[in-house]
Amino acid sequence: MPLDNPKAPFSLPKLPYDESALDPVVSAKTISFHYHKHHKAYVDNLNKMIVGTPYEHMDLEGIVKKSAGNDKEKGIFNNAGQIWNHNFYWASMAPKGGTPAGKIADAIKSSFGGVKEFNEAFQKAAVGQFGSGWAWLVKGSGGKLEIVTTSNADTPIAHGKTPLLTCDVWEHAYYLDYQNRRPDHVKDWLEKLANWSFAEKNLG
Ligand code: MN
DSSP states (O other): OOSOOOBSSOOOOOOSSOTTTTTTTSOHHHHHHIIIIIIHHHHHHHHHHTTTSGGGGSBHHHHHHHHTTOGGGHHHHHHHHHHHHHHHHHHTBOTTOOOOOHHHHHHHHHHHSSHHHHHHHHHHHHHHSOSSEEEEEEEOTTSOEEEEEEETTOOGGGGTOEEEEEEEOSGGGTHHHHTTOHHHHHHHIIIIIBOHHHHHHHHO
């Protein structure tokens, strides 16, 4: 994984760009809530919840995988999953993103037929995710690329898939900038912010 796999106590990752660099698709105002309030709350919650538990000395991926599917540990899973997903989300964006090139463009073409076809399928999946969740480009078993969505805090790493890129479709990710217009946000996100060099690194 190109992302750090930190251990407790967890903290917010440093953003790889200025907080106004993704404007207007993700404004500084959105980041002020989404990163400094929502993401931070997951970090603070998890740090408190794992004290004195077997999770206390585990790394973040380990916590996500161990708590997945365990109803008694739903709170730990939700907060750990959301930390992992958000760490991955911030890295999935770049101020001058949007156009895949090289190895990742070839993989997109061979799995989806072309970049245009991929963009359409990804938008359809992201818009169709009912309620809160995430749209992902993942590498499945066998190496073929797939588009999947997850609900709430769920994450492909709990299902044996390798994430390459994610778009957060919780309302808190776009409501200040796009209100209810999730389709417009996802389209602009893909065309302007999707960090294809990060996706390519994740291809391995
Ligand atoms: Mn979010």
